[in-house]
Amino acid sequence: MRWLKRPLPRSFYARPTVETARDLLGKILVRGDAAARIVETEAYLGEGDLAAHSAAGITDRTRVIFGPAGHAYIYLSYGVHHCLDVVAEQDGRPGCVLIRAAEPIAGIDGMRARRPKAKRLRDLASGPGKLAAALGLTLEQNGLDVTRPGELTIHEPCPKGEFEIAVGPRVGISKSVELPLRFWIADNEHVSR
DNA sequence: GGTAGGATGGGCT
DNA sequence: GCCCATCCTACCC
Numbered sequence: 001m002r003w004l005k006r007p008l009p010r011s012f013y014a015r016p017t018v019e020t021a022r023d024l025l026g027k028i029l030v031r032g033d034a035a036a037r038i039v040e041t042e043a044y045l046g047e048g049d050l051a052a053h054s055a056a057g058i059t060d061r062t063r064v065i066f067g068p069a070g071h072a073y074i075y076l077s078y079g080v081h082h083c084l085d086v087v088a089e090q091d092g093r094p095g096c097v098l099i100r101a102a103e104p105i106a107g108i109d110g111m112r113a114r115r116p117k118a119k120r121l122r123d124l125a126s127g128p129g130k131l132a133a134a135l136g137l138t139l140e141q142n143g144l145d146v147t148r149p150g151e152l153t154i155h156e157p158c159p160k161g162e163f164e165i166a167v168g169p170r171v172g173i174s175k176s177v178e179l180p181l182r183f184w185i186a187d188n189e190h191v192s193r
Numbered sequence: 194g195g196t197a198g199g200a201t202g203g204g205c206t
Numbered sequence: 207g208c209c210c211a212t213c214c215t216a217c218c219c
Contacts, residue, residue, distance in 0.1 A: 053204090056205070061203080061205095075203090075211085076201095076203060076204095077213095078202085078209095078212050078213085079200080079202030080213070083212080085211085098211060127212070129213060172212070173210090173211055174209090
């Protein structure tokens with residue numbers, strides 16, 4: 001699969017978080033030699049979403065979420081794994097999209113080297129912690145602008161390809177569990193389980 | 194095939 | 207001090 005050289009523009013992200021989360025499905029995440037097709041996302045909203053990190057307001061950690069769209073928000077989960085989000089909404093309004101899973105399409109040897117315990121291809125990035133590890137993302141990459149050519153970017157695939165989008169409740173959270181804010185490509189092998 | 198429980202550290206009350 | 211936007215292993219069908 002190929003993808004457009006220019007990253008998706010900031011206007012793609014500076015929209016309501018739910019729209020950005022749905023539209024990120026099928027897009028290509030590029031990190032150095034590695035590329036992976038996004039197959040699962042979750043929206044974390046501003047007001048009324050108690051599961052979102054931004055619900056606690058602006059702190060040193062959550063500052064990026066309130067900043068301009070199109071930047072990476074990376075955090076440490078359970079003291080063990082890193083997770084990648086992309087900031088959405090207009091500047092000053094919180095909202096971000098957790099990239100939960102992706103399908104490796106290039107630089108697979110490198111991903112395997114960073115995830116030696118993954119046996120099958122579909123174990124490489126089929127979860128937020130696995131995805132960050134496969135792409136070599138840590139807190140050092142927090143705040144990166146994914147709309148500018150550099151360490152981490154997101155691109156339109158070409159050809160685009162058709163797929164069916166499934167919707168359901170988010171996983172791994174204890175608050176606001178009833179909101180249908182998880183999106184994934186139906187019947188895709190690389191979605192988390 | 195399935196699941197219960199431990200590791201592990203930063204953020205927030 | 208308590209709470210996690212998780213993964214992996216061991217162990218049990």
